[in-house]
Amino acid sequence: MIIYLKKFGTTLNSRQFGKEALAAFKNTLKEIKKNEEVVVDFEGVITFTPSWGDEFLSFLHKEYKNRLILKNTENPSVQASLEILEEIYKDKFSIR
Amino acid sequence: MKLKLLKISQVADILGVSIQTLRRWDESGKLPSVRQGKTGYRYYDKNVIEEFIKNNKKFLFSLAKKWVINKAESELPSLLYCQNISVFQARLSKLETDLSKVKKLKKIYPLITAISGEIGNNSFDHNLGNWPDVPGIFFAYDLNKRQIVLADRGQGVLTTLKKVRPNLLTCQKALDVAFNEVVSGRAPEYRGNGLKFVRNVVAGSKISLIFYTGDAQLQINESKIDLNIKKSNVCIQGCLALIKF
Numbered sequence: 001m002i003i004y005l006k007k008f009g010t011t012l013n014s015r016q017f018g019k020e021a022l023a024a025f026k027n028t029l030k031e032i033k034k035n036e037e038v039v040v041d042f043e044g045v046i047t048f049t050p051s052w053g054d055e056f057l058s059f060l061h062k063e064y065k066n067r068l069i070l071k072n073t074e075n076p077s078v079q080a081s082l083e084i085l086e087e088i089y090k091d092k093f094s095i096r
Numbered sequence: 097m098k099l100k101l102l103k104i105s106q107v108a109d110i111l112g113v114s115i116q117t118l119r120r121w122d123e124s125g126k127l128p129s130v131r132q133g134k135t136g137y138r139y140y141d142k143n144v145i146e147e148f149i150k151n152n153k154k155f156l157f158s159l160a161k162k163w164v165i166n167k168a169e170s171e172l173p174s175l176l177y178c179q180n181i182s183v184f185q186a187r188l189s190k191l192e193t194d195l196s197k198v199k200k201l202k203k204i205y206p207l208i209t210a211i212s213g214e215i216g217n218n219s220f221d222h223n224l225g226n227w228p229d230v231p232g233i234f235f236a237y238d239l240n241k242r243q244i245v246l247a248d249r250g251q252g253v254l255t256t257l258k259k260v261r262p263n264l265l266t267c268q269k270a271l272d273v274a275f276n277e278v279v280s281g282r283a284p285e286y287r288g289n290g291l292k293f294v295r296n297v298v299a300g301s302k303i304s305l306i307f308y309t310g311d312a313q314l315q316i317n318e319s320k321i322d323l324n325i326k327k328s329n330v331c332i333q334g335c336l337a338l339i340k341f
Contacts (some may be wrong), residue, residue, distance in 0.1 A: 013190050013213035015221055016181060047192055047209040050293045051217055077206035078302070084293045087278050 002071075004040040005042030008056075013047060018055025038064045039096070043072040048065050054088070061089060070095045083090075101130060101139040109170055110145060112158045135163055146173045153238035160234045160247040164308075164332040168248065169229040179232040181220045188213050191237055191244070198239060201341065207297050208244070210339055211305075212237075214290035215246050215337050223250035228333065243340050250334040253309040268325050269308030275307075275314065275323055295323070307334040 005012065008021045032038060038060060060064065060068050070093050073082060085094055108115050122138060127148055129138035149155060156176075161174060178184035191212060195205035208325040212235075219233045227250060234247040250256075254270035264270050273290045298305045299321040307314045313328035318340075 001244065011185075011192055011209065012215075013188070013210065014185070016219040017185070030260060043308075046196075047206045047213065049213050049217075049290070050212045050222075051290055054289070075206055076204065076301075077210040080207060080210070080293065082295050083288055084278070084296060088289055 001036060002039045002041055004041050004043070004087070005048075006041075010044060010046045012045060012056075013049040015051045015055050018052035020061055021052070022056050029078050032064070035067070036054040037069055039069045039071055041071045042075060042078050045075060045078060047073065047092075048078045048081050050084045053081045053085055057085060057090070061093075066094065068094065099130065100142040101132070102142055102145060104129070104138045106171075107140045107145055109162070109166075110159070110173065111149070111155055112162045114321050123138060124328045131271070142173075146175050149173055150175060153236070153241065156238055156245045157243070159307075160236075160245045161330070161332070161334055163234055164247045164249055164334050164336050165330055172230075172234060176234050176236045177232060178216070178235050180273050181217070184220065184235060186215050186235060187235055188216065194237075194239060204301050204303065204341065207301055208339065211294045211303070212244050212246065212339060214294055215307075215335075216338075218290050219246070219248035219250055219335060222256045223248065225333075227249055243338060245336075245338055247336040250336040252332075252334050267312035268327065271307070271309060271314050271325050272323065275316075295321070301341045303339060305340075306338045308332050309334070 012018070040057070040060065070082070073079060073095055082093055101232065104115055104118055108118055118127065119138070122129045129140055131137070132139055152265065159176065159236050165168060192205065192209040195201050195208055198205070201208065216233055216235055217243060230249045232244065237244040252267065254264060254267045257270045257273055258264050261273060264273065275295045276292070278289055278292055294305065295316060297303065298316045302318045304318045305316045308328055309329070309332065310330055311331045313326060315324040316322070
């Protein structure tokens with residue numbers, strides 16, 4: 001499955017909105033098959049913060065572990081946010 | 097339509113200038129008052145004051161500072177005030193759009209928006225249901241002066257962090273923890289990494305930050321990692337941040 005983050009907005013910030021985004025998307029996540037890759041595509045995202053990212057990505061990180069792949073992460077706010085999330089999770093994201 | 101009028105003392109308070117200065121500005125036409133009744137006292141149309149602030153953004157930081165220093169809660173002009181997170185989100189998007197139009201900021205404007213978002217959202221997240229008096233935040237920016245000002249009359253960093261670090265005693269130490277230590281992802285320490293993100297971003301780019309809480313202040317200069325925490329000469333309720341870029 002590919003999750004296009006821009007479908008949640010291009011300014012992704014605040015825990016509250018990250019939490020809401022995940023809650024709204026949980027039903028769709030049920031469609032993911034066993035062993036299927038879960039690709040999170042950051043293309044089109046302008047501003048990304050660790051608060052939104054933590055609420056949305058921590059679940060995917062725990063649930064899908066090494067099946068979680070991040071894509072198009074060049075934006076500087078995406079890079080800086082992923083860096084701090086890696087520090088919190090004590091783990092590196094797989095980036096394609 | 098009936099005008100919403102403010103007394104001269106209220107305007108002096110809002111703008112952070114003396115009553116004498118306002119009288120002078122009235123006489124010179126810089127900021128005209130409305131005279132009412134036989135007394136001839138000066139009153140000011142609230143819309144005129146808002147427009148004045150819009151066009152004279154040099155007041156932004158002193159306005160915010162005054163707002164968080166004042167013991168008594170005072171009213172903020174609506175264009176500087178986000179009463180809830182939805183208003184803040186809308187204005188943050190506007191900031192993002194405005195910054196994106198500045199050529200020189202092309203590479204860093206998402207970072208400036210992101211740290212503004214983290215600081216503003218922190219105010220809402222940490223004070224939800226616990227605002228001591230006025231809920232919401234001061235949020236304004238001046239692209240000519242390249243600065244963004246955020247402030248809240250919330251509980252401040254020490255009170256917030258004490259819930260998870262009861263041994264914290266001073267605002268200075270609380271600032272150090274907030275900007276330095278990565279707390280675990282476990283509740284109740286779930287939040288609290290936003291300011292570390294802010295520090296990392298400032299340290300890695302041409303952005304500087306001054307942040308006040310309680311009787312402490314911190315200054316991170318552009319491309320520097322040092323927090324320069326010290327006791328402040330003012331005591332504020334909540335938090336006050338000045339981002340320069």
